[in-house]
Amino acid sequence: MQNIYYTTRDVYGRQFDYRKFWQKISEQGEVVCANAYAIQRNDDGQIKFQDALRHIGFDVKLKPFTQRSDGSAKGDWDVGITIDVMESAPQVDVVVLLSGDGDFEILMHKIKMDYGVTTCVYGVPELTARALVEVVDQFCPIEADSLLNYSRE
Secondary structure, three states: OHHHHHHHHHHHOOOEOHHHHHHHHHHOOOOOOOEEEEEEOOOHHHHHHHHHHHHHOOEEEEEEOEEOOOOOEEOOOHHHHHHHHHHHHHHOOEEEEEOOOHHHHHHHHHHHHHHOOEEEEEEOHHHOOHHHHHHOOEEEEOOHHHEOOOOOO
16 A cells, blocks of 8 residues: 555655545445555554554554665565465455556466456556556556545645
């Protein structure tokens, strides 16, 4: 979720409207599981953002922020997301992924083939991996109508 927040802010200068997204996917059927993945930094802005996601209906999963000795940071959720999707796929009809990360192409292909689920990706078109777009049943571009009308920063 943080990746989409930063991506839309950087590309469009506005924030992604998570409430509108929730409404849109809720209209398409029952939301069985909705996880939001974030890095726990314990600053007020992050806490408010995570609380807002919980209020909408997301289960917010947090991973500690790790600062490496070389100054770089670590906070990758790819494996956790993959495990959660693999565990959920046998019990759902549709898997919706809010990411443009090409690393998820293999995951989306596998659950589509193994479980027969419909796969859908929401991503910023300019920053969504072509392989991911091509493997899913539906690609929903995140464009101006998916954003808040203002920036909160």
